[in-house]
Amino acid sequence: MIVAKQKPIAEIKEMLRPYQKVLILGCGTCVKTCFAGGEDEAATLGAALRLAFGQESKSIETEELTVERQCEDAFIQEAAQAVARNEAVLSLACGAGVQAMARRFAKSVLLPGVNTTFIGVLEKPGLFTEECSGCGDCDLDTFGGICPVTRCSKRLMNGPCGGSKNGKCEVSPDIDCAWQLIIDRLTALGLQGNLKRYIPAKDWRPSLAGGPRRLLREDHVI
């Protein structure tokens, strides 16, 4: 999932200061799962903003609504009337959702309510960890299902670097050494041979380094 974190309320307040009527638009998929921007967060944020502006004697009306996904036009459509009723939209979706909304509602002010952080997993209740950098050329088969591009602090493709201690990365004792994990897993799977392969320098062109990416599925084009 895409993991995001709600912006500090002081930052959100400054963005909203010029407006009297604001739609707080939650997104019901990734940001809901990571407690950044679903129905509950939209409602709580609306109440907090009304209270915070009220303490300054500034009145603000907020409307809260959550759609399933702000990155898909079919769901965005459900917000059209609410968008039209308000002066600005504070979107709690990831950056893709905010931009999809801005594209759909060209005359509306779209503001980001969360900081989009990474592609990750829920490792345990309350802890989300980054697992994929969207490099565009997945090599997880070679590495036993553990991504050194994302999880090795130095992004080493032919690791380890030699700095790990007790299975932890030399960058921080809170980070597992990705290469220790890779070695342990390949060994457990009887695939140690993978460790003898030289992995050539990564071609970063399929990644963001090659510019904004597009994926065209011609079989789905109508």
Ligand code: SF4
């Ligand atoms: S190799 Fe690339 S696509 Fe695969 S998990 Fe790592 S960053 Fe993601």
Ligand code: SF4
């Ligand atoms: S200690 Fe492990 S995870 Fe950290 S930089 Fe070195 S190889 Fe990568």
